[in-house]
Amino acid sequence: MPTELNQLHSSEEALARLMEGNRRYVAAQMEHPRRSREHRYELRNGQFPFAVVLGCADSRVSPTVIFDQGLGDLFIIRVAGNVTDTAVLASIEYAAVALKVQLIMVLGHSGCGAVQAAIADDELPGHLTDLVKAIHPAIESVKDADGDLLDNAVKANAQQVADQIRQNRPVLADLAATGQITVLPALYHLENGHVELLE
Ligand SMILES: [Zn+2]
Structure with a gap:
């Protein structure tokens, strides 16, 4: 039996689908959908993803799982x-323009x-210096705020990166301004698996 390929999703539909999947994950009622041999075959000639997720490389934060x-x-x-650079922005542009992903x-x-490394600001080897530099403005923006600095900085960093994507000219800024893409910062809680929307 052929499996379902994704239809075009509005950003609202895509968000609802993500959050419903996260609810199943938190409740330990996962469906592990669309992983069959048949589905792999259905996808052989093209992909139809319904959302882009820009996440951290941390091994505990696998978007497909959570x-x-x-x-x-x-x-x-x-x-x-979860910072941006040219390759990251180009990948998002591809998803938005060629694949028509809205969220x-x-x-x-x-x-x-x-x-954490950006907060500690210790001497770091190799390219890590550039990576933490990208996070520093987010830390600066919350350094006098109440609450835990790391928690606040993680949120500020996701918000800062979302703003960078929305404002990135020419492609993404135009798509954001005309409502063709929606960029949302969110926070994954390692301890309970919950994804919290930050806007
Ligand atoms: Zn991380």
Whole structure:
């Protein structure tokens, strides 16, 4: 029997589908959908993902698992600290323009080591210096705020990256301004699996 390929999703539909999958994951009622041999075959000539997730490379934050999705569902970009660079922005542009994906979620997580390293601001080897530099403005923005600095900085970093995507010219800024994409920052809680929307 042929399996269902994704239809075009509005950003609202995509968000509802992600959050419903996260509810199943938190409740330990996962469906592990769309992972069959048949579904793999259905997807052989094209992909129809319904959301982009820009997440941290942290091994505990696998979007396909925490949103209980399957093959072909999510266009996932993962990099330590869920920051952007040219390759990340180009990947999002491809998903938005060529694949018509409307929802872009920037997913930070509690206890993020990259944000922690940026807070510690110790001497770091190699390219890590550039990575933490990208996170510093987010830390600066919350350094006098109440509450836990790491928690606040993780949230601020996801929000900062979401803003960078919305404002990135020429492609993404135009799509955001005309409502063709929605960019949402979110926070994954390692301890209970819950994804919290930050806007
Ligand atoms: Zn992380």
